[in-house]
Amino acid sequence: xxxxxxxxxxxxxxxxxxxxxxxxxxxxxxxxxxxxxxxxxxxxxxxxxxxxxxxxxxxxxxxxxxxxxxxxxxxxxxxxxxxxxxxxxxxxxxxxxxxxxxxxxxxxxxxxxxxxxxxxxxxxxxxxxxxxxxxxxxxxxxxxxxxxxxxxxxxxxxxxxxxxxxxxxxxxxxxxxxxxxxxxxxxxxxxxxxxxxxxxxxxxxxxxxxxxxxxxxxxxxxxxxxxxxxxxxxxxxxxxxxxxxxxxxxxxxxxxxxxxxxxxxxxxxxxxxxxxxxxxxxxxxxxxxxxxxxxxxxxxxxxxxxx
Amino acid sequence: xxxxxxxxxxxxxxxxxxxxxxxxxxxxxxxxxxxxxxxxxxxxxxxxxxxxxxxxxxxxxxxxxxxxxxxxxxxxxxxxxxxxxxxxxxxxxxxxxxxxxxxxxxxxxxxxxxxxxxxxxxxxxxxxxxxxxxxxxxxxxxxxxxxxxxxxxxxxxxxxxxxxxxxxxxxxxxxxxxxxxxxxxxxxxxxxxxxxxxxxxxxxxxxxxxxxxxxxxxxxxxxxxxxxxxxxxxxxxxxxxxxxxxxxxxxxxxxxxxxxxxxxxxxxxxxxxxxxxxxxxxxxxxxxxxxxxxxxxxxxxxxxxxxxxxxxxxxxxxxxxxxxxxxxxxxxxxxxxxxxxxxxxxxxxxxxxxxxxxxxxxxxxxxxxxxxxxxxxxxxxxxxxxxxxxxxxxxxxxxxxxxxxxxxxxxxxxxxxxxxxxxxxxxxxxxxxxxxxxxxxxxxxxxxxxxxxxxxxxxxxxxxxxxxxxxxxxxx
Numbered sequence: 117x118x119x120x121x122x123x124x125x126x127x128x129x130x131x132x133x134x135x136x137x138x139x140x141x142x143x144x145x146x147x148x149x150x151x152x153x154x155x156x157x158x159x160x161x162x163x164x165x166x167x168x169x170x171x172x173x174x175x176x177x178x179x180x181x182x183x184x185x186x187x188x189x190x191x192x193x194x195x196x197x198x199x200x201x202x203x204x205x206x207x208x209x210x211x212x213x214x215x216x217x218x219x220x221x222x223x224x225x226x227x228x229x230x231x232x233x234x235x236x237x238x239x240x241x242x243x244x245x246x247x248x249x250x251x252x253x254x255x256x257x258x259x260x261x262x263x264x265x266x267x268x269x270x271x272x273x274x275x276x277x278x279x280x281x282x283x284x285x286x287x288x289x290x291x292x293x294x295x296x297x298x299x300x301x302x303x304x305x306x307x308x309x310x311x312x313x314x315x316x317x318x319x320x321x322x323x324x325x326x327x328x329x330x331x332x333x334x335x336x337x338x339x340x341x342x343x344x345x346x347x348x349x350x351x352x353x354x355x356x357x358x359x360x361x362x363x364x365x366x367x368x369x370x371x372x373x374x375x376x377x378x379x380x381x382x383x384x385x386x387x388x389x390x391x392x393x394x395x396x397x398x399x400x401x402x403x404x405x406x407x408x409x410x411x412x413x414x415x416x417x418x419x420x421x422x423x
Numbered sequence: 424x425x426x427x428x429x430x431x432x433x434x435x436x437x438x439x440x441x442x443x444x445x446x447x448x449x450x451x452x453x454x455x456x457x458x459x460x461x462x463x464x465x466x467x468x469x470x471x472x473x474x475x476x477x478x479x480x481x482x483x484x485x486x487x488x489x490x491x492x493x494x495x496x497x498x499x500x501x502x503x504x505x506x507x508x509x510x511x512x513x514x515x516x517x518x519x520x521x522x523x524x525x526x527x528x529x530x531x532x533x534x535x536x537x538x539x540x541x542x543x544x545x546x547x548x549x550x551x552x553x554x555x556x557x558x559x560x561x562x563x564x565x566x567x568x569x570x571x572x573x574x575x576x577x578x579x580x581x582x583x584x585x586x587x588x589x590x591x592x593x594x595x596x597x598x599x600x601x602x603x604x605x606x607x608x609x610x611x612x613x614x615x616x617x618x619x620x621x622x623x624x625x626x627x628x629x630x631x632x633x634x635x636x637x638x639x640x641x642x643x644x645x646x647x648x649x650x651x652x653x654x655x656x657x658x659x660x661x662x663x664x665x666x667x668x669x670x671x672x673x674x675x676x677x678x679x680x681x682x683x684x685x686x687x688x689x690x691x692x693x694x695x696x697x698x699x700x701x702x703x704x705x706x707x708x709x710x711x712x713x714x715x716x717x718x719x720x721x722x723x724x725x726x727x728x729x730x731x732x733x734x735x736x737x738x739x740x741x742x743x744x745x746x747x748x749x750x751x752x753x754x755x756x757x758x759x760x761x762x763x764x765x766x767x768x769x770x771x772x773x774x775x776x777x778x779x780x781x782x783x784x785x786x787x788x789x790x791x792x793x794x795x796x797x798x799x800x801x802x803x804x805x806x807x808x809x810x811x812x813x814x815x816x817x818x819x820x821x822x823x824x825x826x827x828x829x830x831x832x833x834x835x836x837x838x839x840x841x842x843x844x845x846x847x848x849x850x851x852x853x854x855x856x857x858x859x860x861x862x863x864x865x866x867x868x869x870x871x872x873x874x875x876x877x878x879x880x881x882x883x884x885x886x887x888x889x890x891x892x893x894x895x896x897x898x899x
Contacts, residue, residue, distance in 0.1 A: 119653055119654070119656070119657040122653045122656075122682070123650060123653055126647075126649040126650050126653060127650075129649075130647055130649070234476070239475070239476065239480030239481055239483075239484065240480070240481040240698070241478070241481065241669075241670050241673075241698060241702060243701050243702060243704075246704075252681065252683075254683070259681060259682050259683045260681075261681055334646045334647070334674050335674070335677065335702070335704070336646060336670070336673065336674050336702050338478060338670070340477060340478065340644075341646070344644060375650065376649070376650040376653075377650075378650075379639075379650030379651050379654070380650050380651075380653060380654045383637075383638075383639075383654075391638065391639065391640045392639045392640050392641070392650070392651045392654070393613050393640035393641070393642070395650065
């Protein structure tokens with residue numbers, strides 16, 4: 117039983133990370149209908165910037181809390197600038213192109229960013245500085261750490277904040293209007309370009325926060341870390357219903373828990389026929405089943421107020 | 424759609440990475456001093472393949488540095504083969520640790536008509552590539568592919584300069600038993616290397632009575648192992664064995680600690696790196712890993728190599744650089760002995776190699792494996808790899824070839840001496856008469872016994888044997 121609880125905790129934390137990244141995907145998709153495949157790379161750059169900034173400050177003798185905060189701020193600022201630049205350079209010129217074109221551009225940007233990061237930070241695995249005190253807790257036989265609690269809380273807070281933004285602010289209203297119909301929204305006095313840029317900037321800021329969380333949790337970073345993470349988060353977003361903020365959160369956590377339980381029990385359930393390397397099929401079987409019965413995902417709506 | 428997209432992304436990434444590397448990793452032109460040699464300079468093209476991108480790029484770069492160092496030394500020294508001055512040229516390729524990519528770059532090297540290939544780094548890429556090299560008759564020496572299959576395919580062109588995973592798995596199994604371990608959980612990363620090593624370890628562990636309580640799997644790109652570790656925790660293993668690389672092993676020990684797993688961690692050469700300790704931090708303390716061969720500090724040329732390496736590249740040796748260095752040297756040495764850079768002519772010479780390298784005295788057996796490959800166990804202590812012991816092989820003999828040859832020569836002499844002595848005894852016995860026959864037989868037996876010992880112990884024992892024979896004769 118304690119093992120089951122432990123697996124749920126493992127899955128919850130892993131899922132919260134997916135959810136944090138998935139929020140960025142879903143934010144952009146909700147408004148533009150574009151899958152920004154470079155989002156995983158934005159997360160990666162957030163992690164690497166934090167390593168550089170926080171690592172340098174720590175070495176110069178700054179207190180841990182201050183260095184960590186500075187690292188986080190730097191990562192958020194760099195990623196926001198990156199998100200804005202991505203939209204301005206790669207996506208805006210293609211806004212009226214067929215849907216496949218910006219998708220391929222997104223993949224291209226993802227590769228460009230990976231290689232850029234390789235040139236700047238090198239090929240080596242980097243160690244993320246320990247910014248948080250090591251605290252271990254035990255509850256009913258299950259172990260967890262302070263960073264795990266922080267990850268779950270931060271991703272819940274981020275989702276709450278985004279919901280507030282989208283449904284209770286003027287910018288949010290403009291976003292929803294743009295999502296419904298950009299042409300009409302602009303006739304109503306909404307600056308569509310600015311709203312879309314804002315979605316990218318906010319999504320990238322979330323990506324930076326996710327990057328810091330991922331880095332702080334595994335304490336390892338690499339220029340290719342964003343690729344798989346992005347793919348999993350994208351899956352989570354689709355599972356929850358892409359374009360829906362609460363759906364991204366739920367999809368992420370669901371995916372994380374399914375993976376953890378899959379890895380933990382698939383071997384015993386199949387009598388050793390399938391091992392833990394098949395953990396991903398658990399997640400994807402669930403995804404396929406959900407999409408068969410609800411093609412727009414668990415929380416997805418066919419039309420209307422995306423984002 | 425997703426899968427398709429990722430395939431597109433991957434192939435474009437690979438293409439980009441390749442072109443980027445092609446530009447960046449171009450071997451630096453070495454200024455060729457115009458010598459007095461009349462014949463034109465012959466360029467010997469050596470292909471070197473290792474992952475220069477992807478999660479194992481740091482190890483790939485380390486391998487490449489080893490090869491670059493060897494080639495630069497060879498060129499600086501200046502070699503003459505077949506009467507002409509030769510210049511070695513390194514063609515570096517990136518296989519991204521991907522078997523498909525490995526075959527593609529192997530074909531590229533075959534098309535470029537390289538004289539020999541050093542690499543690849545991973546067993547998973549080396550094995551498929553070795554077929555292409557074998558078909559083209561291009562000799563291949565890997566400094567790091569340890570999966571036994573590589574040399575078992577029956578290719579005359581495949582060699583390696585380190586112990587394979589059969590030896591490594593066996594030694595690790597022996598070590599686990601010595602540590603008093605009873606139950607073992609095995610994790611591998613599903614690569615040819617990781618799986619191969621884990622399988623060999625499993626065989627050795629089961630043979631020595633250890634109980635395998637869990638077999639779990641991960642990938643060579645994963646960072647989260649909590650799910651499988653939680654399962655391992657529930658099975659109460661004394662030891663977690665990991666067949667895989669440092670980029671996974673480091674976070675794995677950290678997560679073991681976070682989950683409160685008290686079991687010891689044991690891994691192969693893939694995790695025996697400084698990077699592992701950097702990534703694992705304090706959690707790596709007290710765990711064990713193994714490396715083929717002997718520690719550099721214990722080898723005659725080891726410290727010198729380390730100094731050269733760090734001076735040139737300003738980086739610590741990660742793992743396989745000395746082996747790759749030796750692989751290049753063995754290739755050059757074989758060309759020299761065959762007096763030809765033509766693969767057809769110097770390939771037989773590789774099999775007859777007897778090269779005193781940095782890592783070992785390099786000789787190959789009939790399939791192309793290193794003879795007498797030793798395995799050393801290390802423990803992570805205070806951020807350093809501390810040498811524990813060497814298992815398997817015959818490292819002392821391997822490291823000091825001349826003594827070995829001497830001993831053998833002495834032993835032969837000893838046998839001859841003893842035979843002579845026995846003959847003399849027999850002659851004397853015949854002269855003495857019938858009653859003595861029984862005693863003489865006894866004496867001859869003693870002499871033969873002593874002779875056997877003499878063979879083992881060498882020259883020292885010969886004296887003893889001769890004495891024994893003398894005593895026998897005197898008795899009569």
